[in-house]
Amino acid sequence: MQTYLAVTPEELREAGKYGRAFAHVAYRIGPGSAMLRQNLLLQTRGGLLSVSDREAPLIEDPQALCAAVLRECGRRGYGGVLLDFEERPRRDRLAFVERLGQALSAGRRALYLPESYARATPVGIPLLCTAISGGNFSQRLQEAAAAQGGASRLALDVQRLRMDFRLPARSGEGEPLTEKAFLRLTEQERPAVFFSRDLCARYFTYSREGETHFVLFDDADTLAQKLRAGNAMGFTAAFLMWPEVKDIAGKLFPQSGR
Known part of the structure; x- marks a missing residue:
C-alpha cells in the first residue's frame, strides 16, 4: 500500500x-x-x-x-x-x-x-x-x-479524528476539535485515556455544566x-x-x- x-x-x-x-x-x-x-x-x-x-x-x-x-x-x-x-x-x-x-x-x-x-x-x-x-x-x-x-x-x-460528543449522542454527530482546542481540553481535564478496539481510536470522558462528554481521537x-x-x-x-x-x-x- x-x-x-x-x-x-x-x-x-x-x-x-x-x-x-x-x-x-x-x-x-x-x-x-x-x-x-x-x-x-x-x-x-x-x-x-x-x-x-x-x-x-x-x-x-x-x-x-x-x-x-x-x-x-x-x-x-x-x-x-x-x-x-x-x-x-x-x-x-x-x-x-x-x-x-x-x-x-x-x-x-x-x-x-x-x-x-x-x-x-x-x-x-x-x-x-x-x-x-x-x-x-x-x-x-x-x-x-x-x-x-x-x-x-x-x-x-x-x-x-478529534471529536467531542455530548452524551447521549443520538445523532452520532460530534463537535470537531482543533488541535489547539484539543490540547487545551486535555490540559484542563487531565483525563484517563482508553483505547477502543472497535473504533481503532482513543477516547476519554469528562463532565461540564451537568453534561457528560465523550471525546474520540487519533x-x-x-x-x-x-x-x-x-x-x-x-x-x-x-x-x-x-x-x-x-x-x-x-x-x-x-x-x-x-
Whole structure:
C-alpha cells in the first residue's frame, strides 16, 4: 500500500524529511474551465496532482479542463490525480470526472476520488474515510472492500479524528476539535485515556455544566494501526493531510524521520 502525504508547495520541504510520496495540493478549478496552479518548486516531480473544486465555478468545458490536467501530469511526471472535491456531485463535475477517468486510464495513471463520485467512472479508486465514530473499523473496511470487488480497488482517506460528543449522542454527530482546542481540553481535564478496539481510536470522558462528554481521537499509534490494517487487507493507497500529522510524523514514520 502506497502512503501519500497531501502537501502544499509551502509544506513540501518540511514534509520531505519523512520520505513519503506526495499528493501536491497546488491546483484548483478556476473560471473558464481552467486549472489554476500555485507556485511549485522547479524540481517538483512525481507523486500525484491534487485538484480542488472549492468555490469553483461551473465546469463548462470538461474536455479543456481534462486536457490541462493531462498536460500538467506529463510535465511533472505525476502518476495520477487526487480529486479533492468538496461539492456535491453535479452534472458538470460528473462529466469532467468521467472524461478524466477515461484519459488517465488510457495513460495508465490512477484517479483517486471521493466515494460520492465513484459512480462517475468505473476506473476511479474511491477514498474510504477512516475517521468513524460508530460500528467497527475492521468490519467497515471489509464491507467496503466486498462492495467494491476487492480492497485493491479502494484507498484510505486517513483523517485524524478529534471529536467531542455530548452524551447521549443520538445523532452520532460530534463537535470537531482543533488541535489547539484539543490540547487545551486535555490540559484542563487531565483525563484517563482508553483505547477502543472497535473504533481503532482513543477516547476519554469528562463532565461540564451537568453534561457528560465523550471525546474520540487519533494519535500516532491509532493512525499507524489503521494504516497496517489497510495494508494487510490490500488497499492500494492511503492519504494523510500533512497539517493533521506533522506533529506526530516522527512517530508515525519513524524510519523515514531519523
